[in-house]
Amino acid sequence: xxxxxxxxxxxxxxxxxxxxxxxxxxxxxxxxxxxxxxxxxxxxxxxxxxxxxxxxxxxxxxxxxxxxxxxxxxxxxxxxxxxxxxxxxxxxxxxxxxxxxxxxxxxxxxxxxxxxxxxxxxxxxxxxxxxxxxxxxxxxxxxxxxxxxxxxxxxxxxxxxxxxxxxxxxxxxxxxxxxxxxxxxxxxxxxxxxxxxxxxxxxxxxxxxxxxxxxxxxxxxxxxxxxxxxxxxxxxxxxxxxxxxxxxxxxxxxxxxxxxxxxxxxxxxxxxxxxxxxxxxxxxxxxxxxxxxxxxxxxxxxxxxxxxxxxxxxxxxxxxxxxxxxxxxxxxxxxxxxxxxxxxxxxxxxxxxxxxxxxxxxxxxxxxxxxxxxxxxxxxxxxxxxxxxxxxxxxxxxxxxxxxxxxxxxxxxxxxxxxxxxxxxxxxxxxxxxxxxxxxxxxxxxxxxxxxxxxxxxxxxxxxxxxxxxxxxxxxxxxxxxxxxxxxxxxxxxxxxxxxxxxxxxxxxxxxxxxxxxxxxxxxxxxxxxxxxxxxxxxxxxxxxxxxxxxxxxxxxxxxxxxxxxxxxxxxxxxxxxxxxxxxxxxxxxxxxxxxxxxxxxxxxxxxxxxxxxxxxxxxxxxxxxxxxxxxxxxxxxxxxxxxxxxxxxxxxxxxxxxxxxxxxxxxxxxxxxxxxxxxxxxxxxxxxxxxxxxxxxxxxxxxxxxxxxxxxxxxxxxxxxxxxxxxxxxxxxxxxxxxxxxxxxxxxxxxxxxxxxxxxx
Numbered sequence: 045x046x047x048x049x050x051x052x053x054x055x056x057x058x059x060x061x062x063x064x065x066x067x068x069x070x071x072x073x074x075x076x077x078x079x080x081x082x083x084x085x086x087x088x089x090x091x092x093x094x095x096x097x098x099x100x101x102x103x104x105x106x107x108x109x110x111x112x113x114x115x116x117x118x119x120x121x122x123x124x125x126x127x128x129x130x131x132x133x134x135x136x137x138x139x140x141x142x143x144x145x146x147x148x149x150x151x152x153x154x155x156x157x158x159x160x161x162x163x164x165x166x167x168x169x170x171x172x173x174x175x176x177x178x179x180x181x182x183x184x185x186x187x188x189x190x191x192x193x194x195x196x197x198x199x200x201x202x203x204x205x206x207x208x209x210x211x212x213x214x215x216x217x218x219x220x221x222x223x224x225x226x227x228x229x230x231x232x233x234x235x236x237x238x239x240x241x242x243x244x245x246x247x248x249x250x251x252x253x254x255x256x257x258x259x260x261x262x263x264x265x266x267x268x269x270x271x272x273x274x275x276x277x278x279x280x281x282x283x284x285x286x287x288x289x290x291x292x293x294x295x296x297x298x299x300x301x302x303x304x305x306x307x308x309x310x311x312x313x314x315x316x317x318x319x320x321x322x323x324x325x326x327x328x329x330x331x332x333x334x335x336x337x338x339x340x341x342x343x344x345x346x347x348x349x350x351x352x353x354x355x356x357x358x359x360x361x362x363x364x365x366x367x368x369x370x371x372x373x374x375x376x377x378x379x380x381x382x383x384x385x386x387x388x389x390x391x392x393x394x395x396x397x398x399x400x401x402x403x404x405x406x407x408x409x410x411x412x413x414x415x416x417x418x419x420x421x422x423x424x425x426x427x428x429x430x431x432x433x434x435x436x437x438x439x440x441x442x443x444x445x446x447x448x449x450x451x452x453x454x455x456x457x458x459x460x461x462x463x464x465x466x467x468x469x470x471x472x473x474x475x476x477x478x479x480x481x482x483x484x485x486x487x488x489x490x491x492x493x494x495x496x497x498x499x500x501x502x503x504x505x506x507x508x509x510x511x512x513x514x515x516x517x518x519x520x521x522x523x524x525x526x527x528x529x530x531x532x533x534x535x536x537x538x539x540x541x542x543x544x545x546x547x548x549x550x551x552x553x554x555x556x557x558x559x560x561x562x563x564x565x566x567x568x569x570x571x572x573x574x575x576x577x578x579x580x581x582x583x584x585x586x587x588x589x590x591x592x593x594x595x596x597x598x599x600x601x602x603x604x605x606x607x608x609x610x611x612x613x614x615x616x617x618x619x620x621x622x623x624x625x626x627x628x629x630x631x632x633x634x635x636x637x638x639x640x641x642x643x644x645x646x647x648x649x650x651x652x653x654x655x656x657x658x659x660x661x662x663x664x665x666x667x668x669x670x671x672x673x674x675x676x677x678x679x680x681x682x683x684x685x686x687x688x689x690x691x692x693x694x695x696x697x698x699x700x701x702x703x704x705x706x707x708x709x710x711x712x713x714x715x716x717x718x719x720x721x722x723x724x725x726x727x728x729x730x731x732x733x734x735x736x737x738x739x740x741x742x743x744x745x746x747x748x749x750x751x752x753x754x755x756x757x758x759x760x761x762x763x764x765x766x767x768x769x770x771x772x773x774x775x776x777x778x779x780x781x782x783x784x785x786x787x788x789x790x791x792x793x794x795x796x797x798x799x800x801x802x803x804x805x806x
Contacts, residue, residue: 079134082205084118089133092116117170139169139207148213152184157211159403160184169207174199181211189257192216192295220246220256222297228304231279237302239730240273241266246297247729258289258298267302274306275343280373280380281307310341310373313381320387321362328360329353329386341380351424353384358425364389392422395455401462402495405439409497410460412521413437415563422447422456429563434462436613439492441465467492497521499530510538510548528558547580548677565607572600573633576677584702588709588750592675599633602626616647617656629678636670637678656722662686663715673749679710680745682763684796686716687741689765689784694794696745697758706757706792712747725770733773740766741784757792764788767797 076093078086093109113122113135121136143165146157161177163169178195185193193216200208224245226234238245243266246256267284274282285303292299312335317326332352334345350367357365366389372381397418399407413433415426431445442463447456469489487503499518505511518530536550552574560566576596581589603626610619623643630636641664648657668674683692698706720739728734746760769782781800786793 075130077130077132079132081135081137083137083140084135089113089135093133117168117173137205139201139205141165141167141169142202142206142208145208145210146213147210148215151188151190151215157181157184163209169199169209174209178211181213185213185215187257187259187261189218189220189259190216191219191258191291217296219258219291219295220297221258221300222246222292224300224302226302226304228285229306231277231306231309232274237270237273240269242269243300244729258300260289263287263289263300270302270304272344275341278309278311278341279307280310280341280343280371281305281375283307308375308378310378310380312337312339312341313372313374313379316381316383318383318385321357321365324357324360324362324386326386329356329384332356335382346382349384353386355425357386358423362388364391364421366390390454392454392456394418394420394422395450395452395457397458397460399460399462402464404464404495405462405492405497406495409437409439409492409495410434410462412524416458427458432611434460437492437497438614439464439467439497510536512536522557526560529556531555547578549577549579551575561605564609565605568604568606570600570602570604570627572598572602574598574600578677586676586699586703586707586709587701587753588676588699588748589707591750592677596635596675597633598629598635599631600627600629601631602628610645610647616645616658617649617653618647620644620646630670635675635678636672637666637668637674639666639678640664650721654724658718658720658722660718661716663713665713667712668749674712676709676748679712679748680714681708681710682714682716682743682745684799686718687743687763687765688739688782688799689741689767689786689795689797690763690789691794691796694796695763695790695792697748697756698792699753699756701753701755708794709748709756711745711758712749714743714745716741716743718742734770735772736768736770737782738766738768739782739784740764742788759790761790762788763793 076090078089081089092113110122110124113119118138119135120138123132123134125132125134141163144158144161144163146154149157158164160180163173163177167173174197178197181195182193185191194214196212196214198210198212200210202208221243222245224234224238224241224243226237229237242255243258243262244255267287270284271282283305285305287303288301290299290301291297314337315333315335317329319326319329332349334349334352335342346369350369353367354365366387368385368387370383370385372383374380394416395418397411397414397416399410402410414430415433416423416430427445427447431443434440434443440462442461444461446459446461448459450457467490469491470486486505487501489499489501491499493500497520499516499520501514501516503512503514512534513536514532514534516530516532518528520528522529532552532554534550534552536548538548552572554570554572556568556570558566558568574597576598578589578593578596581593605622605624607622608619610616610621621644625641625643627639628637629639641662643660643662645661646659649655650657664680666674666678666680681693682690682696684690684694687694693708693710696708696711698708700706718739718741720737722735722737724730725734725736742762742764744760744762746758748756748758763786765784765786765788767782767784769780771781772779779800781798783798785797786795789795
């Protein structure tokens, strides 16, 4: 290489190195300059950057920094430049939402819409949020059957980089299901299948249930309901091949078409149980088998058997079990053999309990009903009991509890999905009595006050003979303990009792508390103080009534035990309860007596969940002590609700001393046996909420202090009535009507065959 060539090579290297060094110097950040920010602090913006001062900045870091900043949703535009080591970040901030307004919405309230949209007052505005909220609003309306809804978002620019968001809503008319067609069904007709679906054809009464609206999610659920119905009748191969939803040319109705394949009808074959659990004898599980050889195949009975086995094994100490039912299907003989395989399941613990759907009810109101806590071993029986306790609150229409997998194999989440219902109740009652005349009452009750589970009730009853006022309050978890505490205040005024006393006033106050002794046994303690005043006694009054005129102060201590195994406290269909109540008057005051009362109720589903047999037995006894007799006002009385067909105080020991009609005085002892069978009313759609019932009531009452007067008739006779009636959960509230015919009675008894009451809920 020549000397000149060497000089040229050295010069080229120097130039290249100089350019590289210059380029590297341009990439070094000596200062970060933020421009355009008005609301977001400079240090906050710097924290989003993937670069720091005096650091080499490459294109990759610029891109990642921009992504991080845009992801915050705080900025509408960002520009980044490097001027001789000064990193210039120029931002354009997104506006702040001043307020969100809904216009044109009538069917869905502002409160409900606000709870669904993500844009709130003082939140950051972005176009994507507006688009997402628009879609959410449209989805809400479409689920309520309004598929022609349009939502037009408007953005009003204000000063100080603020905006108002206005959603202009045109709700459109409701699009209902006009017709449901089935293709391929031979065993069951269209009417049978429609009755099993949640979606119903539009009828004049559909305003009540709202089940005539088209919702794709509901249709998917209906497909599952059809499948469950068929496999419960033995058709294990049933499937819905396809379904379509066609809208009519006038855009008023949808036509739903289901194409089904029913398949053959199967029966259960042989049953086999195998177990890998130590020291377990499979013979002990035979009593849990709901599936019997030769019976019609029913997949729900398989599920019931697995549930019964799991419960029994849990009770036997096997906390973690896995039961799998293997089907051996023979299409040639239409027989399904079953093998229940039991093995030790993985030990699973509860990771989190997630509660969704409770808009009004506080989370802790639901959580405190759980028999399990986060970190406890998973227990299916305790989960079922927890669900039952939540149902007994009476706050929800629907409760679903599901187990969800987590990233850790030994942990599971418990997801609780609830749908709230009205817990307030405004009830109106009306009736007519040959002695009390027309009567009516208004009661206001809120079982979930402010979403805290507290109970508040007040009632006013007015009749031609008097007026009563009542107020009560209950805190179910006083001081966050399993201690229900409450009070009651009342004032009763009666212008006439039993046609003898023209005026009776009663004012009182009661304190009460209750706590659990076991899972199903609860103890309640009460203290009551009241003052009764009886005046203006008629001249032909019973001597017993006359002797008890004036003011009386009663101080009463009471307690009760309730053992409750009902499946639902408000509408039981299965189970039983036992109640024992005791009161002692004598801790001060003018009265001394000991009062006992016991009640037992039993509920049994005779056929599925539609025909429910209800049996109730009750009895009571009261006795005076300390030389004091029992006042007639403290005696037991059998009301018209206890023995239907009779008036309140329609029979019992009667004093004829000064009156040919006599005065019914009540009695020291009573007993009552009530039976009722609830059933669905034929040809009446289930969604209307009608239930029919037939009943038979029997009972008697006897015993009086100061009952030696020969004019007092006290026959310990059995009284009975039978009848029928119906209940209707109407759009305005529950309505109950009964017609009872007394068939064991005396000529002097006072009857009231027709009885009804009516109420509305909110």
